[in-house]
Amino acid sequence: MPDASPLTKQDFQRLSHFRYQLRCFLRQSEDICREHGLTPLQYQLLLHLMGFEGREWATVGELAERLQAKHHGTVMLVDRCEELSLVERRPGRADRRRMEVHLLSRGAELARCIAERHQPELHHLQEEFHLPGWPELSAE
Template sequence: MTKQDFQRLSHFRYQLRCFLRQSEDICRQHGVTPLQYQLLLHLKGFEGREWASMGELAERLQAKHHGTVALVDRCEQLGLVERRPARQDRRRIEVHLLPKGAELAARIAELHQPELRHLQEEFQLPGWPRQP
């Protein structure tokens, strides 16, 4: 790898860390951890439906199943999500976003938009994030 390759990688990691640090601050100002926000975000943004399974959430979060269960427990205690048995297979559990969780996810996501626009410009990412 060349010096320029390392400079690009360093710059990318720096910008990514700046985004994550700002995201952490925004989440904490709204009374949730960054991981709790990510759970809400993945539920709100899950493609094709309004819920996800524990396994799907664990994959999205890149976390172990038992860690995801504990995270869902904490979010459930805060009134942000709830577990429901699946209609077709009552043994399967769906995690649903409650109105309080959806509102919080939307509020926090909105506060991320300026930094996302900055990253879009910085890395010339066409069409992301999508503008209304």
């Protein structure tokens, strides 16, 4: 690692502010999820299924990566979501040994409701940090 300049007070203040704003968002998100009867991880699983690029399903391994979780923990999370009729596993179309996790209508509806509740805070974060490269959030 090349010699880095020592961190300044301003560097610490900037990082502290960022972590504070991030924690405020996460705390609010946790409250919203609980109001809808889900854990934050259950919501994140639904969100990643809704937002998976190029298709309407994902494998457990892909979900584990998105959640930054262990494979076996993600399997247990999918099990719990399946018990709640939020998702279902289906054999893969191309490879029947590979299981696909699909969002069910109840899971999709919960994901939409919770995501809508997150929009004001996302707008706040976008403005607060002047996040270049982030797509502009719709005002809807």
